Amino acid sequence: RVIVGTKVDQGHVNWVTAYNMLTGIRFTVSRTNAKMDRELTEADFDARHKFSFDITGNELTPSAKYDFKFKDYAPWVFRHLRSIFGLDPADYLMSLTSKYILSELGSPGKSGSFFYFSRDYKYIIKTIHHAEHKLLRKILREYYKHVIDNPDTLISQFYGLHRVKIPYGCKIHFVVMNNLFPPHRDIHQMFDLKGSTIGRDFPEEDLAKNPRATLKDLNWLRRNLHLELGPGKREAFLEQMKRDVSLLQRLHIMDYSMLVGIHDLEKGNEENVRENMLKVFQPGGERKEGDMTNMLTRTPSRMENALKAKQLRLTLKKEKPVPMGMVQAKMPDEMADERKDRIFYSDDGGFQATHDNGQPGEVIYYLGIIDCLTHYGFVKHLEHFWKGLSNPKNQISPVPPHEYGERFINFITGITMTEEEAERKKASGSEH
Ligand code: ATP
Ligand code: CA
Ligand code: CA
Numbered sequence: 001r002v003i004v005g006t007k008v009d010q011g012h013v014n015w016v017t018a019y020n021m022l023t024g025i026r027f028t029v030s031r032t033n034a035k036m037d038r039e040l041t042e043a044d045f046d047a048r049h050k051f052s053f054d055i056t057g058n059e060l061t062p063s064a065k066y067d068f069k070f071k072d073y074a075p076w077v078f079r080h081l082r083s084i085f086g087l088d089p090a091d092y093l094m095s096l097t098s099k100y101i102l103s104e105l106g107s108p109g110k111s112g113s114f115f116y117f118s119r120d121y122k123y124i125i126k127t128i129h130h131a132e133h134k135l136l137r138k139i140l141r142e143y144y145k146h147v148i149d150n151p152d153t154l155i156s157q158f159y160g161l162h163r164v165k166i167p168y169g170c171k172i173h174f175v176v177m178n179n180l181f182p183p184h185r186d187i188h189q190m191f192d193l194k195g196s197t198i199g200r201d202f203p204e205e206d207l208a209k210n211p212r213a214t215l216k217d218l219n220w221l222r223r224n225l226h227l228e229l230g231p232g233k234r235e236a237f238l239e240q241m242k243r244d245v246s247l248l249q250r251l252h253i254m255d256y257s258m259l260v261g262i263h264d265l266e267k268g269n270e271e272n273v274r275e276n277m278l279k280v281f282q283p284g285g286e287r288k289e290g291d292m293t294n295m296l297t298r299t300p301s302r303m304e305n306a307l308k309a310k311q312l313r314l315t316l317k318k319e320k321p322v323p324m325g326m327v328q329a330k331m332p333d334e335m336a337d338e339r340k341d342r343i344f345y346s347d348d349g350g351f352q353a354t355h356d357n358g359q360p361g362e363v364i365y366y367l368g369i370i371d372c373l374t375h376y377g378f379v380k381h382l383e384h385f386w387k388g389l390s391n392p393k394n395q396i397s398p399v400p401p402h403e404y405g406e407r408f409i410n411f412i413t414g415i416t417m418t419e420e421e422a423e424r425k426k427a428s429g430s431e432h
Contacts, residue, residue: 024070026097032075044076071163078160121183132373133173154369180368182349186269187261191215195411227416230354249405255374261366376401
């Protein structure tokens, strides 16, 4: 199926940056992979290597299209992490270095980060703030240990940390991580949940314009939804979530969310076939020879809708819209094997709902804890102060990390129960 995004091609404002990112990744990842595997040492966690690329090339680096500098952080640690997460080294390089480059989702959050998808949509490159890069380096040992002890962790899987700098340009740090959502499934509803209510509402009236926007806590509550997992799966999920949150609390991290994507098996992937047909002929859309038949059975994705929303915002702001292009991606029929033995990604890349009687449910959940690189000390004190002036203190989002985690656990535990169950639990709890 086709996933539409802003194709980053020559002429796109971020073409050079995207090109340099991929060139740097290709070079550094192959360089590390070419060596014999070995055990990690303490020094591997602090390692960083700087490379200069230029159009002529030198004894260390091959020639590149542009002059730029590239920094590779802890390459051995990330090589091991990729292997623990079950990535195939050749596959990883292929996904990130094909000639179709990347598609850009622009900046969906308010942080200003840019998101790029690899051509097969398996990986996400997220540009991160200097402070986030500092934090990831600082917590890398703990993160690594956590992944070893918790192979089913719900926390974002980090596959690489790098920095790129063009002459006279600024330094851009970025991480490569897993895309929680599968390329071959439509996500019919998506929620970004923090367990806070202040400011956690996507205006319902805007849903008509953007039916698959990322919804938030209040939208979830308003819909009376719950994660229907049955007792066994629920326990596994809550247990892992608590272990993950406990790590984040210990590291003074906050502001993370549980990203929940819901694929409705009854709706399947076909609901927008007609709309999609029109897209094939959309001006500016790029089509590859011979791909027509496939395109007609494919559906637009949430990425596309997110992009549309961005287009809309830009139009509203009377800014120049980002040119819309199509990115042709090769879609695997099934999620690659690498995720099959991870419990929360084992049902076609996700975690299938289960009824209380043990029968499989009608939806697949895609679940993960994202945006886990904000340290409490970073700007949060300030925000705490400003928001604290107008909102009840326990409701505001930037509470200290321990409370943030407790509130998060409570909320996520709550949404695994039906209203009845929650009431019952509350009643039995207050008896004691
Ligand atoms: P802010 O700090 O304002 O929340 P941000 O720029 O740090 O924003 P994130 O919160 O990391 O961005 O992500 C923004 C959105 O991008 C998420 O709500 C989700 O829709 C999408 N997204 C982020 N990470 C992933 C991922 N690993 N897989 C799939 N989608 C993701
Ligand atoms: Ca976020
Ligand atoms: Ca963020």
